[in-house]
Amino acid sequence: MPDVVFAIPGDLATRTGGYAYDRRLLELLPAHGLAVRHLRLPGSFPFASVADLSESYYRLRTTPPDAVLLIDGLAYGALTDLVLKDVDRTMVALVHHPLALETGLNDRQQRALRHSETAALARAARVIVTSPTTAAILASDYGVAPERIAVAEPGTDRAPIARGSVSGGAMLAVGAVSPRKGYGVLVEALAALRDLDWSLVIVGSLERAPEEAARLADAVREHGLSERIRLAGELDEAALAAAWDEADLFVAPSLFEGYGMVLGEAMARGLPIVCTTGGAASATAPDDAALKVTPGDAPALAAALRRVLGDAALRRRMAEASRLAGERLPRWDDTARIVADALRLAKAEAAR
Template sequence: MTRAVFAIPGDLATPTGGYRYDREVLARAGTSGVDLVHLALPGSYPNPSADDLLRTAGALVSLPAGDVLLIDGLAYGALPESICLSIKSPIVALVHHPLALESGIPPEAAARLRASERTALAHARAVIVTSRSTARILAEDYDVAPDRITVAEPGTEPVPRAGGSGEPAPVILAVGALSPRKGYDVLVEALARLGGEAWRLVIAGARDRSPDTDAALQAAVARHGLARRITLAGAVSDAELDRLYDGADIFVLPSRYEGYGMVLGEAMARGLPIVTTTGGAAAETVPEGAAIKVPPGDARALASGLSRLIASRRLRADYADRAFRAGEALPGWDDTARIVAGVLARAGADPGHPATQEGSSR
């Protein structure tokens, strides 16, 4: 059995799509022949302190050469080259999305992160990404050879179809932590354009990641007089999230950029009509015809898409059926873990050569 260490910064229990991915891979890799153990790294990444870099270096450099190192890109992309060169284990990088493409960071910080991640990826034996879109970005903009890249899309488990709210005013659901990249400011602006149309919005996602974003969003809701129609639910339990999905009539993802958009898979699996942006991989996560797609950051287009679904129960039913059919074709978490485990096994068996699958970066 291949022995591997999965180095992940921060709290593994954090309720985001990236951490969910990491948890699922850790839990399931053993069934595919990889003994994968968790190594916790400091939570300050991608902006580590000097002390955190020292702690990270000590943990990674001490790993045996016979163990494969799988490392989450949130940390790996910010590692100095000196640490990358000192690691004895073959390195497999997991990139959910490039660090420089996070919204709301200053241009100079984005440039620094892009250069750091580009250098770090040059030292990885293999790179796992969560979407074909990210694979193309790494090949075209980060000079990662396509034969070193493997796509392992997030899994989506079968769930009952959503029952809907049963209310005259459709309930719109958005899921994801409040951050500039998620585009909730654009969503509020879009809904404010709808005038007297009946709707209610629930945003389920942690509110403590970006206090400035949370404060600005509350101010925008108040400014538009929408406090009675918009609920900022904060982080919710899995059971509560299931309840929110079941009681929704429309799902919306207003993100400026997504490395995959796991919540889109969850919405498709439940057969919800979807309005999403085309930011990053979100354009491909939902097949054509299974959602209304609009450009990221375009409040007018987002308002138009939402208005169409709010106004027509028949159109909602049509898109719901298309989304559900698309959801039935999505991979499960066992499929995701099997692909990741395969890359790790090949890296451990032949660490001097690319550990990818033929055609996996398509």
């Protein structure tokens, strides 16, 4: 009999930070004394059809009654009150970042997601978030009592220090192509740096938001940067490790991040970082390891990149600060311990 049923929408093997976080919890929670069963929900969330909502209701209702339901926020925040009100289980929400803050939503979608997530979070016994920034947003904007929130920052695996390139101008960005990732802003910024010696590899799915991926490819061509910017798509572990090793600088132009797991990976490899202040990204990367700019500001991003690309001594100082910061980051066992404690507390409170 499981202690916890972890409900996750879609394909668990999807290569995003959120799914990576979920996979590590499934792997490590048993070492912290919890038997965990994975429950797959339909993959259409957060914009699930009526049929998928009905199927989710059935799957959640047929879980063992004594098990805590841990539900990934991609689905939890979009489950309507009609679904949740009759799910008689102890529910814990895992919120990577609020759904309504996803870039590219129209006003109606934002309002609907804000309403459904606020109502859903009110029903959760506990809420687990991946950063203090997200915790503050849920407390101030969603009415979640701070004492009900547990912050379990993503762990970071130890990794070899990147060797870099001969030129010193090899840049890497990692993350599925979507409007929130801000890659279009990055291309605009790089168009102003033609006089410098640089290259960029963007690693991440081109299928999650195909219209955005097409716009990005068009922008690269229109700016005449096809020889310098490569949209690599998803890479297997060996190819991704090689991309990390060949990089001199990590770039994260995201408009918003609930944490920014790739920033932790960049620090584990001792890479200097240029990122935005969107969401939790500013807090994830320390100031001595990263130059930070306002999200969506292409001229500011261009200026930061010019500064780092043009100053080898600065890159070395930032790289050392990044390496030291990477050594201080939490490990995945730390993350699993915090989550396990929150789940046990929710179960104990329900029993009382």
